[in-house]
Amino acid sequence: MEYLGLWNYWAVIILMMTGLYIVIARDNLVKKMMGLAIFQVSAIMLYVSMGKVTGGTAPILPPGPHHTVIYDPATLYSNPLPHVLMLTAIVVGIATTALGLSIVVRIYEAYGTAEEDEIVALDGQEQ
Amino acid sequence: MNAHLPVLLIVLPLVAAPLCVLLRHRTAVRGLAVATSWVCLGIALALLDQVQESGLISYQLGGWAPPLGIEYRVDLLNAYVLVIVASIGAVVMPFGIGTDEPGIREGQHHLYYAAFLLCLTGLLGITITGDAFNVFVFLEIASLASYTLISLGQNRRALTAGFSYLIMGSIGGTFILIGIGMVYMMTGTLNMADMALRLPPVLGTTTVLMAFAFMVIGTCIKLAVFPLHQWLPNAYSYAPPVVSAFLAATATKVAYYVLARVIFTLFGVAFVFETIGLQRLLMPLSVLAMFLGSVAAIYQSDLKRLLAYSSIAQIGYMTLGLSFASVFGLTGGLVHLFNHALMKGGLFLVVAGIVYRLGSSTILDMRGLGRKMPITFAAFVIGGLSLIGVPGTVGFISKWYLVLAALEQGAYLIAAMILLSSLLAVVYVWRVVEVLYFQDGEDEGSELRDPPLSMLIPTWILIGGTIWFGFNTELTAGTAAEAARMLLGVVQ
Numbered sequence: 205m206e207y208l209g210l211w212n213y214w215a216v217i218i219l220m221m222t223g224l225y226i227v228i229a230r231d232n233l234v235k236k237m238m239g240l241a242i243f244q245v246s247a248i249m250l251y252v253s254m255g256k257v258t259g260g261t262a263p264i265l266p267p268g269p270h271h272t273v274i275y276d277p278a279t280l281y282s283n284p285l286p287h288v289l290m291l292t293a294i295v296v297g298i299a300t301t302a303l304g305l306s307i308v309v310r311i312y313e314a315y316g317t318a319e320e321d322e323i324v325a326l327d328g329q330e331q
Numbered sequence: 332m333n334a335h336l337p338v339l340l341i342v343l344p345l346v347a348a349p350l351c352v353l354l355r356h357r358t359a360v361r362g363l364a365v366a367t368s369w370v371c372l373g374i375a376l377a378l379l380d381q382v383q384e385s386g387l388i389s390y391q392l393g394g395w396a397p398p399l400g401i402e403y404r405v406d407l408l409n410a411y412v413l414v415i416v417a418s419i420g421a422v423v424m425p426f427g428i429g430t431d432e433p434g435i436r437e438g439q440h441h442l443y444y445a446a447f448l449l450c451l452t453g454l455l456g457i458t459i460t461g462d463a464f465n466v467f468v469f470l471e472i473a474s475l476a477s478y479t480l481i482s483l484g485q486n487r488r489a490l491t492a493g494f495s496y497l498i499m500g501s502i503g504g505t506f507i508l509i510g511i512g513m514v515y516m517m518t519g520t521l522n523m524a525d526m527a528l529r530l531p532p533v534l535g536t537t538t539v540l541m542a543f544a545f546m547v548i549g550t551c552i553k554l555a556v557f558p559l560h561q562w563l564p565n566a567y568s569y570a571p572p573v574v575s576a577f578l579a580a581t582a583t584k585v586a587y588y589v590l591a592r593v594i595f596t597l598f599g600v601a602f603v604f605e606t607i608g609l610q611r612l613l614m615p616l617s618v619l620a621m622f623l624g625s626v627a628a629i630y631q632s633d634l635k636r637l638l639a640y641s642s643i644a645q646i647g648y649m650t651l652g653l654s655f656a657s658v659f660g661l662t663g664g665l666v667h668l669f670n671h672a673l674m675k676g677g678l679f680l681v682v683a684g685i686v687y688r689l690g691s692s693t694i695l696d697m698r699g700l701g702r703k704m705p706i707t708f709a710a711f712v713i714g715g716l717s718l719i720g721v722p723g724t725v726g727f728i729s730k731w732y733l734v735l736a737a738l739e740q741g742a743y744l745i746a747a748m749i750l751l752s753s754l755l756a757v758v759y760v761w762r763v764v765e766v767l768y769f770q771d772g773e774d775e776g777s778e779l780r781d782p783p784l785s786m787l788i789p790t791w792i793l794i795g796g797t798i799w800f801g802f803n804t805e806l807t808a809g810t811a812a813e814a815a816r817m818l819l820g821v822v823q
Contacts, residue, residue: 240501247508254516289464296471300501307482307494314487
């Protein structure tokens with residue numbers, strides 16, 4: 205049962221392999237891009253799940269009087285840092301996907317297709 | 332002011348990039364980009380000077396103390412790499428000023444310079460930061476900018492080249508991210524110096540082993556170590572020529588720096604080379620890269636593609652130096668960073684000049700051009716000699732240290748391989764020289780001549796550098812040797 209206890213990592217691995225498989229196996233460039241996005245999301249899930257402390261609550265300090273916050277050392281909090289890091293990683297992921305898809309649009313305009321095998325064939329004819 | 336130099340080096344190009352987009356005016360944008368790159372070079376040189384005089388510089392961003400805050404940490408190694416990146420940026424940026432940039436569409440110049448400056452920001456940022464997650468962020472800034480720059484090429488294949496680099500590069504970047512995450516799990520810190528202190532007790536765990544594998548493979552994709560080099564030949568062949576010059580001279584060098592940091596600073600020599608035995612994998616792959624890269628270069632019909640394959644071989648020399656894990660080997664690898672940046676940057680600028688005049692980089696189209704464009708092709712010949720490693724050029728210095736490192740460890744076979752693969756470089760350089768000087772062109776009367784001075788001067792700065800630093804090795808080999816000693820923890 206030890207391995208099932210790490211189910212969050214299994215979920216991450218399944219997502220990661222799904223993404224990587226799509227990138228490798230699909231010829232359609234848009235699908236490739238989506239595979240890449242799934243692959244990147246798996247890394248984000250890895251970080252998010254590692255920040256969870258068993259029995260820990262959300263790392264939010266309740267407001268006290270006069271704009272102060274109440275800090276109770278007895279409370280166990282989850283680690284907020286990985287979540288914050290992932291905000292940046294999400295932005296990076298969006299930028300990558302947006303750039304990738306816009307290159308796919310340009311490829312479609314230039315070749316008239318977004319299928320990798322047809323593009324390779326078109327490039328081959330040129331030579 | 333002096334205390335804030337590390338952050339200015341990053342902030343200036345980062346701010347200049349969106350300004351370029353806003354300015355739009357061609358001359359203004361060019362002036363801004365060139366001025367920024369020159370200021371960056373000045374700052375990088377000042378930092379190297381400071382480090383050599385007073386040792387490690389630690390800059391705390393926003394005054395938050397490390398390990399919680401982000402720290403820019405400049406030691407001899409990254410000061411040296413910063414100088415390489417900034418000087419290539421400063422030489423390449425003004426290339427062809429006053430003419431049409433070869434290979435950039437009309438009306439896209441401000442976007443081109445913005446992407447160029449962002450790429451420079453990213454590369455400098457990766458090098459200067461002492462925070463592991465910051466490395467990932469800057470890596471993606473540099474990578475996204477370079478995908479854009481590559482797909483700006485005029486041939487439609489530039490788009491597919493940019494796309495496959497995007498796929499490979501993002502996988503590499505995500506691998507590095509996963510690796511950093513796993514180290515963070517085990518150490519609870521993102522500051523690299525702090526990580527290095529906290530890693531030793533947990534080095535044997537599976538998580539750290541996996542983290543090491545993810546980080547090394549991720550950086551090797553970015554570095555284009557054989558057999559992870561598939562993205563490189565297309566990317567360098569179809570990108571605008573100036574972009575190829577910049578990326579070939581800087582992007583792989585910064586990836587090499589990250590690899591050296593991960594191996595020597597983060598995980599330590601004992602773990603990487605004794606427990607894991609990375610050299611058993613890296614050394615054969617480097618030798619294979621040296622041979623297969625050079626052989627592939629021999630069979631290319633396009634000059635840019637030839638140089639791209641030769642880059643794969645040259646990266647083989649650098650990783651070979653690293654895999655010796657000795658002062659001589661690492662010095663050879665590090666000095667080759669600088670030397671290869673000079674010669675490959677110079678050679679790609681030669682090609683950029685040719686493309687500007689000839690409109691093509693096919694070798695057969697250049698028959699007899701050696702006599703019509705003498706200054707350009709003299710630069711090519713010197714750069715080629717340096718690729719081979721002829722004494723008096725920088726290529727010789729790098730290979731000298733590598734052979735010394737091989738002999739020191741009794742690896743006579745490897746030493747022989749280094750010399751043999753140099754002979755292959757003779758073949759591919761000679762093929763081009765023969766076409767240039769000893770074959771007659773079809774249209775003898777054509778008006779081809781050397782490109783304008785604004786292209787010749789940057790080219791000759793780099794090519795002249797390959798001779799200058801072939802004799803004056805104090806700045807390059809001296810600094811590289813000191814950095815190597817620092818990484819290996821050897822006291823003089």
